[in-house]
Amino acid sequence: MDSLTEALLSGASGEVLEREALPDEFDAAHLRAADVEMFDGVEDKDVRRSIRVGRVPMPDLAPDEVLVAVMASAINYNTVWSATFEPVPTFAFLKRFGRQGGSATQHDLPYQVIGSDGSGIVVRAGSAVGRWRAGDHVVVSCVRVDDHEPATHADAMMGSQQRIWGYETNFGGLAHYTVVKASQLLPKPGHLTWEESAGVLLTAATSYRMLISDKGARIKLGDVVLIWGATGGLGAFAVQLVKQAGGIPVGVVSSEHKAKALRALGCDVVINRAEIGLGAPESAEETIEQGKRLGRVIRREVGEDPSVAFDYIGRATFGISVFVVRRGGTVVTCGSSTGYQHTYDNRYLWMNSKRIVGSHAANLQEQAELNRLVARGKISPVLSSVYGLDEVGEAARLVQNNQHLGKVAVLCQAPREGLGVTDPQLREKIGVDALNPLRST
Structure with missing residues (x-):
């Protein structure tokens, strides 16, 4: 365990986190471009064969980006699509993204860190970021948008450059660290644990847009x-x-x-x-x-x-x-x-x-409205099981075979379940059973 991780787990202040050196490498669930054809002619495309967990280099941070220490993440079906290289290998998305130049070039790599959900702690913020600081507890939106594209300001999902983080971009959430745009972050609901909050935003906000939004x-x-x-x-x-x-x-x-x-x-x-x-x-x-x-x-x-x-x-x-x-x-x-x-x-x-x-994902306003409902205890997590990062292949296989209920969470830097709660009063008021209706079934 490096000194930054020790500081994170001890609840160190943002000032302390900023003084700690970043590691050169970190553990991440990733795919390799060299494996893209491994399932050709294979009937059972078992994702446990393609998903690897190991060290990857720490990426650079653009001025509008934030480095988040991921405490927990979750499996979504797009992780299954990525790991089976269907309907198209996601490395094609990374190559297309990299052609934009600038900071986008570092997404085009011979490996892809996957995962489109996450909760964690901000450890660095780019020079153009004013809203988030080291030490903030956050949940991560899966939607990465181009803030300079006019359509983004009407409805981010209509922007031609919107991408799903960890699927159409690199540096996803099934890792110890992730790089995201500042516009992908929302405050973590204080009454939830890392693993509970990590499995909410992508699917709940998608359901919100489909059902509640004027876009659905x-x-x-x-x-x-x-x-x-x-x-x-x-x-x-x-x-x-x-x-x-x-x-x-x-x-x-x-x-x-x-x-x-x-x-x-x-x-x-x-x-x-x-x-x-x-x-x-x-x-x-x-x-x-x-x-x-x-x-x-x-x-x-x-x-x-x-x-x-x-x-x-x-x-x-x-x-x-x-x-x-x-x-x-x-x-x-x-x-x-x-x-x-x-x-x-x-x-x-x-x-x-x-x-x-x-309907596809949700814009940031819709996600914020959904996150507000969660933070007020009106919407509960639907967590059913929790795996460690070294077990991510098994977790993804469970989802691939539709053998799961609700959401399957993955602990990344969090050493055990039950951590990350900053509002124990609301948690007690709601009740653990009400917060986890699928855990007992």
């Missing part, structure tokens, strides 16, 4: 919302957001174990897809038949068809989503864990004036 479905009081994969990271936060907005969440899961977890989240209607024969339809007729079956169950439970379908599953569910939402309803989609080519019967869309809304 714009749900309102009383809306019935169908949530596919309701115990995944996105889905578990979606359930909470719908409840907070006064809506009625209808969650779909694939097993009784996940159904139990969904009830622990307080979901109004829980549907085990295995019990009613919902699978991946292989024909238009089967899609409609499964949609009718699902619709009957929802109407029996709540008396009407859903206003909104929250769908990040993709090919296996999208046609059913379009069919099952009510006249004038909305299907809001991000990602596609079962495939990107979606098929649906357009008659049910156009003749019933339904909408499809594509």
